[in-house]
Amino acid sequence: MRSLREIEKSVAKASLHSDDAANQKVLNDLLTELDQVQQGAPNGFRSKWSESIGRRRLVKLAAAAAILVIAALLIDHYVRPETVRPGSELGTEARVETVNAIGLSLAYRRGGMEAVEQQYLKTFKNSKSRPTRLSVEELLTELTENGDS
Amino acid sequence: MRTGLTSITLFILVSSLATPCALAYPPDNAAVLYYKASLLCRVDDEMSTDLHSFRKDNIELNEKIKDLVKSNQEAIQAVLDATEVADCNWGIDYSRGFELMPPSYSALRQLSTIIFAEAKIHAADGDYREALGRCISLHKIANHINDRLFISHLVGISINAIAHECTAQILSDATPDTETLIWLRDQLAQIEGLPLSIAPALEGEKQAGAVSITIDKMTNVMKVGFGDKAFQEMVLEKVRAGDEMFFARNRAAWNQYCSDVAAALELPYPQAHAKLQQLYKDCETNPDATFMVALVPACEKICTLSTRSKTHYNAIMTALELYLIYARTSELPDALPAGAAGDLFSGKPFRYEKTDDGFTLHCQGKDLDKDKTYDYAFKIKK
Numbered sequence: 001m002r003s004l005r006e007i008e009k010s011v012a013k014a015s016l017h018s019d020d021a022a023n024q025k026v027l028n029d030l031l032t033e034l035d036q037v038q039q040g041a042p043n044g045f046r047s048k049w050s051e052s053i054g055r056r057r058l059v060k061l062a063a064a065a066a067i068l069v070i071a072a073l074l075i076d077h078y079v080r081p082e083t084v085r086p087g088s089e090l091g092t093e094a095r096v097e098t099v100n101a102i103g104l105s106l107a108y109r110r111g112g113m114e115a116v117e118q119q120y121l122k123t124f125k126n127s128k129s130r131p132t133r134l135s136v137e138e139l140l141t142e143l144t145e146n147g148d149s
Numbered sequence: 150m151r152t153g154l155t156s157i158t159l160f161i162l163v164s165s166l167a168t169p170c171a172l173a174y175p176p177d178n179a180a181v182l183y184y185k186a187s188l189l190c191r192v193d194d195e196m197s198t199d200l201h202s203f204r205k206d207n208i209e210l211n212e213k214i215k216d217l218v219k220s221n222q223e224a225i226q227a228v229l230d231a232t233e234v235a236d237c238n239w240g241i242d243y244s245r246g247f248e249l250m251p252p253s254y255s256a257l258r259q260l261s262t263i264i265f266a267e268a269k270i271h272a273a274d275g276d277y278r279e280a281l282g283r284c285i286s287l288h289k290i291a292n293h294i295n296d297r298l299f300i301s302h303l304v305g306i307s308i309n310a311i312a313h314e315c316t317a318q319i320l321s322d323a324t325p326d327t328e329t330l331i332w333l334r335d336q337l338a339q340i341e342g343l344p345l346s347i348a349p350a351l352e353g354e355k356q357a358g359a360v361s362i363t364i365d366k367m368t369n370v371m372k373v374g375f376g377d378k379a380f381q382e383m384v385l386e387k388v389r390a391g392d393e394m395f396f397a398r399n400r401a402a403w404n405q406y407c408s409d410v411a412a413a414l415e416l417p418y419p420q421a422h423a424k425l426q427q428l429y430k431d432c433e434t435n436p437d438a439t440f441m442v443a444l445v446p447a448c449e450k451i452c453t454l455s456t457r458s459k460t461h462y463n464a465i466m467t468a469l470e471l472y473l474i475y476a477r478t479s480e481l482p483d484a485l486p487a488g489a490a491g492d493l494f495s496g497k498p499f500r501y502e503k504t505d506d507g508f509t510l511h512c513q514g515k516d517l518d519k520d521k522t523y524d525y526a527f528k529i530k531k
Contacts, residue, residue: 096250098373100247100248100251101248102248102361102370104300105299109447116254120254120255124255
């Protein structure tokens with residue numbers, strides 16, 4: 001059995017992942033339920049749970065969950081480095097034009113070859129277009145599903 | 150009738166000869182293989198850092214580096230095949246002036262570092278000829294990259310530096326062998342354009358200026374890659390306010406500047422450095438040199454890097470002569486062989502010093518940007 005300290009370390013190192021769509025769906029569901037509970041509208045959810053959990057407690061729970069999800073979305077939106085928002089500083093820097101002749105030349109002027117490397121990194125960091133493996137079966141399936149063949 | 154038959158026979162003959170040529174490998178353009186290698190190359194961030202540390206001799210050769218080289222064999226092979234092809238057309242559209250899109254130099258540098266690692270693996274296995282062959286390949290990559298841009302020249306120099314470091318380390322690790330040393334000397338001498346010349350880059354930049362310094366193009370050009378936004382905005386204001394005459398004067402000034410830089414680079418290093426510094430200062434006070442001040446990299450620094458690269462090459466060539474003497478006589482000479490290539494910082498021969506484990510070639514002139522002199526130490530395995 002692991003010690004409490006080990007568990008603490010594991011938790012501290014653990015990273016939580018969720019995508020935008022999942023977060024948004026959880027948030028929408030919770031807000032809908034919150035709305036329904038506040039209005040006292042009868043539905044399956046309420047009738048099933050209102051007997052065992054008090055109405056006020058449910059409202060508090062849903063509100064807390066909603067706040068947590070909103071916080072997660074905000075953190076995800078503003079902190080995640082891969083996110084390139086049009087018009088933002090990173091978005092501007094990451095345009096492919098920044099690695100044209102003059103872009104690289106200016107990068108070199110700013111910080112030598114290291115700055116040139118950084119410029120490439122910023123521009124192509126999010127590029128995941130290269131498939132690691134592609135089989136004939138996968139291609140045939142894709143083409144058949146798309147009705148292209 | 151007879152003419153018709155002859156024509157058909159000729160057509161069949163030409164077709165039968167042409168088909169195998171079209172399918173021949175390697176292709177007659179090295180760039181195709183470099184692009185292929187760039188697509189095949191796989192290095193994550195952690196390994197990229199390890200490779201850099203390995204190259205700088207901060208970490209030893211380890212299993213992770215060996216695995217990385219192994220997993221990139223397809224990419225390495227494509228690059229090695231490319232280095233055997235004389236012509237290299239990167240498909241760059243030079244008519245776009247400053248806005249042209251060069252190949253991914255970052256990927257090519259990454260590949261060069263992997264080839265450096267592979268050379269070291271061969272050396273660790275005792276296969277010095279193969280290891281030195283990789284150094285030759287690195288020089289050929291640099292030569293292919295050295296194109297019509299300042300940045301391509303600088304990337305070429307940086308890959309040459311990898312090749313020089315690699316060669317020096319392998320020569321220090323191997324027992325001097327006459328046959329291998331003569332082979333290496335011949336191989337290096339055969340590489341056209343080595344040491345790299347800055348002339349194509351200067352000519353290319355001159356022509357790029359002629360294309361891009363116009364009302365239509367400069368607004369776009371000036372929007373890219375500035376760290377200093379206030380400075381960028383100031384230049385953009387001048388672009389917006391400029392008339393045809395303003396741009397014509399700037400084009401002429403750019404053209405003159407490139408010619409003056411080319412002439413300065415023909416001078417010995419100390420004079421060239423001083424002249425280039427003066428040219429840049431003149432730009433700052435020249436009202437027709439708005440774009441030079443904004444866009445030109447410090448040419449005296451390029452001159453220093455170019456001189457350093459050529460000097461390192463000369464040190465390797467001189468060291469080869471000394472290794473050859475040692476391989477033949479089991480002794481190092483007391484003085485450098487006559488006609489040995491010298492230090493281009495001073496224009497004088499290297500100062501030669503025998504050490505406990507080999508020899509050192511000392512530059513007699515300084516790198517004026519860093520205010521330091523370079524020494525090239527070589528060991529002799531006995």
